[in-house]
Each structure stands twice: as C-alpha cells, then as structure tokens.
Amino acid sequence: xKNRLKELRAAREWSQAExxxxxxxxxxxxxxxxxxxxxxxxxxxxxxxxxxxxPVEEIFEA
Amino acid sequence: xxxxxxxxxxxxxxxxxxxxxxxxxxxxxxxxLPIRDLLIFxxxxxxxxxxxxxxxxxxxxxxxxxxxxxxxxxxxxxxKPLYLALAVVSAASYYFIPQSNWFSLSVMVGACLLATFFTxxxxxxxxxxxxxxxAIRAAFATAFFLVFLLTGLFRGKERPDHFLSAxxxxxxxxxxxxxxxxxxxxxxxxxxxxx
Numbered sequence: 234x235k236n237r238l239k240e241l242r243a244a245r246e247w248s249q250a251e252x253x254x255x256x257x258x259x260x261x262x263x264x265x266x267x268x269x270x271x272x273x274x275x276x277x278x279x280x281x282x283x284x285x286x287x288p289v290e291e292i293f294e295a
Numbered sequence: 296x297x298x299x300x301x302x303x304x305x306x307x308x309x310x311x312x313x314x315x316x317x318x319x320x321x322x323x324x325x326x327x328l329p330i331r332d333l334l335i336f337x338x339x340x341x342x343x344x345x346x347x348x349x350x351x352x353x354x355x356x357x358x359x360x361x362x363x364x365x366x367x368x369x370x371x372x373x374x375k376p377l378y379l380a381l382a383v384v385s386a387a388s389y390y391f392i393p394q395s396n397w398f399s400l401s402v403m404v405g406a407c408l409l410a411t412f413f414t415x416x417x418x419x420x421x422x423x424x425x426x427x428x429x430a431i432r433a434a435f436a437t438a439f440f441l442v443f444l445l446t447g448l449f450r451g452k453e454r455p456d457h458f459l460s461a462x463x464x465x466x467x468x469x470x471x472x473x474x475x476x477x478x479x480x481x482x483x484x485x486x487x488x489x490x
Contacts, residue, residue, distance in 0.1 A: 253418075257418075257420070258418065258420040258421070258422065259416075259418040259420055259422065259423070260484075261422065261480060261483035261484050262420050262421070262422035262423075262483075264483055264484075265422055265483050270483075271422055271425065273421070274421050277421060
C-alpha cells in the first residue's frame with residue numbers, strides 16, 4: 234500500500250524517532266511503513282491521520 | 296533505581312537456582328516430582344504476571360479501543376540476555392558436568408529460549424507482533440523440514456540415543472524463530488539508519 238508518511242514527516246521536519254515517539258511505536262516500525270514493507274493496522278492508521286490532521290485516505294492509498 | 300534493582304537481583308537468584316537444579320537433575324530423582332519444570336513455568340510467567348500487576352497499579356484499564364502499542368509498563372527486554380545466558384549455560388553444562396543428562400537439560404534450554412522469544416520487547420508494537428508471528432510460522436516450517444530430513448537420513452540405520460525428542464524440536468524451532476525475528480528487525484533498523 235502506497236503512503237505519504239515520509240513526505241508528511243519531512244514537511245514537519247520530524248525524524249523517524251520523533252514520529253515514532255508521538256505514535257508510541259518503534260522507529261523501525263515507522264521505517265517499515267514508509268518503505269511500504271508493512272501496512273499499519275486501522276487503529277495506527279487512524280492515529281497517524283489524527284496526528285497529521287488529515288483523513289486516512291489522503292495518507293494511504295491502495 | 297532501587298525499585299529496578301530488587302526484581303533484577305531476585306530474578307538473577309532465581310535463574311542461578313534454576314541453573315543449579317537443571318545441571319544436577321538426573322531423570323527419576325526427587326521422586327519424579329516436576330519441581331524443576333514447575334519452577335521453569337513460573338520463570339516464564341513472571342513477565343506476564345508482573346506486567347499485569349504494574350499496569351493495574353499505574354493506570355486504570357483503557358477501554359477506548361485496541362492500543363497501537365502494547366509497550367510494557369516495565370522494561371522486561373532486559374531479561375532477555377538473562378534467559379539466553381541461562382539457556383547457553385544449561386546447554387554447556389551437558390559437556391562440562393559428567394552426571395547431567397540432555398533430556399533434563401533440554402527442558403531448561405527449550406523453556407529459556409521460549410522465554411527469550413516471548414518476553415516483550417522494549418517497545419512492543421504491532422510490527423513486533425507481526426514479525427514474531429511471521430518468524431514462528433517460518434521457524435515451524437523450517438524445523439519440521441529439517442527434522443523430516445534428519446529422520447530420513449537415519450532411516451534403516453541405527454539411531455543414536457535420545458534421537459530428536461520433542462524438546463529438541465522446540466529448541467530448534469525457537470533458535471530458528473529468534474534468528475529470523477532478529478534478522479528482520481535488524482533489516483528494519485538498518486533501513487531506518489540509511490534513510
């Protein structure tokens with residue numbers, strides 16, 4: 234699944250570790266999502282949407 | 296600091312005790328009572344039981360939905376080296392203590408490897424759960440394949456004593472699972488450093 238997580242994170246000048254801390258996950262998990270190796274669960278996707286103040290479908294696309 | 300030191304010391308003493316019992320426990324001793332086995336299961340349950348206790352003490356239960364992370368209140372990942380050291384010491388004692396027997400020690404080694412694998416990580420998030428499930432699935436498939444291969448090699452020939460017990464199978468599976476899990480985790484971490 235394609236996503237804009239890296240782009241959104243870079244726009245806010247957050248490191249992977251900072252984003253991971255905000256989402257209560259590990260830095261490796263953020264990287265796995267950004268590199269599209271792993272699709273997050275619905276609760277985590279919703280949490281990401283809430284953090285970036287964007288609907289989930291604007292961050293993730295099938 | 297004091298609150299962390301006490302459980303670590305208590306756990307260390309328990310591990311030493313278990314190691315001593317495991318290294319000198321020929322089959323049939325202690326009237327067949329599974330004292331050591333019960334202690335091993337107590338060892339496995341420690342992180343789970345204490346985690347519930349600390350979580351209940353720290354904050355009331357959150358019923359708002361499934362959490363995105365199951366990060367433990369206490370950092371149990373520090374126990375992993377202890378479990379691993381205990382497994383290595385138990386396995387090594389087979390070669391260094393003449394009266395020890397592998398059947399007894401393999402229970403200890405298997406249990407410690409299980410505890411190493413299933414002890415929560417420092418940040419126990421959904422990716423960790425996903426990788427652990429993937430690793431255990433791959434490990435079972437690989438271990439079964441290897442066991443079938445080994446059994447096939449000895450078909451029609453005289454097998455050595457204690458040829459691949461169920462505990463040996465657990466040890467093999469857990470070693471493969473730990474290998475896969477840490478390799479995939481290392482790959483995630485490496486990619487994170489590169490980006």
